[in-house]
Amino acid sequence: MEQAGYAFVDILIVLAKVIVVIGINLLMVMILTLGERRIAGFIQDRYGPNRVGPQGMLQPVADGVKFFFKEEVIPSKAEKVIYVLAPALVLGPALLTFAVIPFGGPLSVVGKEIQLQIAELNVGILYIFALLSLSVYGLVLGGWASNSKYPLMGGLRSAAQMVSYEISMGLAVIGIIMITGSLRLSDVVMHQNELLFGFLPHWNIFLQPLGFIIFIVAAYAETNRVPFDLPEAEPELVGGYHTEYSSMKFASFMMGEYIALITSSALMTTLYFGGWDFPYVDESSLGIWGVLLSIIAFAVKTGFFLFLYLWVRWTLPRFRYDQLMGLGWKVMIPLALFNIIITGVVMSLL
Amino acid sequence: MGVKNVTHKSRWIERFYIPAILSGLKITLKHMFQKKYTVQYPEEKWPVPPGHRGAIRLNKDEEGRVKCVACEMCATACPAKCISMEAGVAPWDDREKYPVWFKIDMLRCILCGMCEEACPEDAIQLTEIYDFSTYTRADLIWEKERLLKNYDITVDGKYFDRSREETGL
Ligand code: SF4
Ligand code: SF4
Numbered sequence: 371m372e373q374a375g376y377a378f379v380d381i382l383i384v385l386a387k388v389i390v391v392i393g394i395n396l397l398m399v400m401i402l403t404l405g406e407r408r409i410a411g412f413i414q415d416r417y418g419p420n421r422v423g424p425q426g427m428l429q430p431v432a433d434g435v436k437f438f439f440k441e442e443v444i445p446s447k448a449e450k451v452i453y454v455l456a457p458a459l460v461l462g463p464a465l466l467t468f469a470v471i472p473f474g475g476p477l478s479v480v481g482k483e484i485q486l487q488i489a490e491l492n493v494g495i496l497y498i499f500a501l502l503s504l505s506v507y508g509l510v511l512g513g514w515a516s517n518s519k520y521p522l523m524g525g526l527r528s529a530a531q532m533v534s535y536e537i538s539m540g541l542a543v544i545g546i547i548m549i550t551g552s553l554r555l556s557d558v559v560m561h562q563n564e565l566l567f568g569f570l571p572h573w574n575i576f577l578q579p580l581g582f583i584i585f586i587v588a589a590y591a592e593t594n595r596v597p598f599d600l601p602e603a604e605p606e607l608v609g610g611y612h613t614e615y616s617s618m619k620f621a622s623f624m625m626g627e628y629i630a631l632i633t634s635s636a637l638m639t640t641l642y643f644g645g646w647d648f649p650y651v652d653e654s655s656l657g658i659w660g661v662l663l664s665i666i667a668f669a670v671k672t673g674f675f676l677f678l679y680l681w682v683r684w685t686l687p688r689f690r691y692d693q694l695m696g697l698g699w700k701v702m703i704p705l706a707l708f709n710i711i712i713t714g715v716v717m718s719l720l
Numbered sequence: 721m722g723v724k725n726v727t728h729k730s731r732w733i734e735r736f737y738i739p740a741i742l743s744g745l746k747i748t749l750k751h752m753f754q755k756k757y758t759v760q761y762p763e764e765k766w767p768v769p770p771g772h773r774g775a776i777r778l779n780k781d782e783e784g785r786v787k788c789v790a791c792e793m794c795a796t797a798c799p800a801k802c803i804s805m806e807a808g809v810a811p812w813d814d815r816e817k818y819p820v821w822f823k824i825d826m827l828r829c830i831l832c833g834m835c836e837e838a839c840p841e842d843a844i845q846l847t848e849i850y851d852f853s854t855y856t857r858a859d860l861i862w863e864k865e866r867l868l869k870n871y872d873i874t875v876d877g878k879y880f881d882r883s884r885e886e887t888g889l
Pocket of ligand 1: 799
């Protein structure tokens, strides 16, 4: 009886975590759609949308309502089933990825330790890479099923781009796995919780600066953001793989993209910037406040990377396709391999 | 032919691209906090340069009476044929006629200013008002009262300082 009661509570806790995380993710998507446009405005010396609600705060709501009421167009030559499935194939994996990211320190309530992480997976990093490569299917299938030339080109490009940058991303992360000795993301965070040489936070960015640069470049390519947004390069491909999509299906693609942004920002925070670690403070000694502090630290760091995504978008021009491939294969992968060698050499010397 | 080959030899530091990206980010960050050039229409209005041909007004004389003497010169000159009026015997001694009603169809007016040129009394003029859109077509057929009101809100040249409530536009 006792056992069953505990199991029930456990399920409730997991459910609560799932709902909170998905809710916050969707809320962040809304904020990002607005933030993207406001920041674009500010960078270009204008205001951006500021009419709906105070400071344009309700603009995402207006956009959402608009998407719901738009006419749903399915091209008559499209491969119907796959065409309808593709947006879900983008959105689904994107939502699932966040499950293994620890977003706060362990919380203990009435003698029960709750991990602020939906799934404590011992292969967390592999899980994330698996899901990241799944989302490419959505783009490719969506592009192909539209039965139209621009989406097809966009889909092909995204496939080639994601496949080539995934390699360097994975190789960059190997450096981290080597130092941490674990694929579990909570171990990665715990490992960064102390101080380095007594004054620097023990964050992986200080141990793996080259790895971080490779990771962030690959992450920008993986999420199809400027300067690597070739799959949806407007001047040449109209809208890229989602050219033929309308209404909520288009919105699903967009949501999937933004959630991928959030996840990769959270991943950068977790892997290289100490996750929920607030530097110079021992969270476990502060009880509930420590947990709160850790969540805030995580949110601020992730928020910074999200802002960086938007900031970079309105700063850099787009790569040419051959430059993109050249950078991916001829620069990033050798650099990532070099990073692994350096890490190995330093580790064996120390 | 006059082809000039420009070669740029990048220093080794430039080949890392990262300094260039960072300086680009610095520029955009600076712009983020700069003065914005947007004019927040309808709360703010862009003042037009002098001589702008906007909405039409009917001028008043010193005693506040309509200056127009209903001579129909403007209606004759108007290429869009959008001015119509009915002349009546003026209730004042210093002129014979005045417009009983005077109507301009702003839907047809092309804001050419021919009426202003034609008027012998300087009674009809184009103003700096450009924000006179309405929700119905009927609201764009302006009667004498509306044209005289345009005079009231523009006569001192401070139209763009007035709030929306004050101008009623
Ligand atoms: S501005 Fe031109 S079109 Fe308009 S009323 Fe005067 S003469 Fe007619
Ligand atoms: S030309 Fe001048 S005076 Fe004559 S009818 Fe027109 S506005 Fe009146």
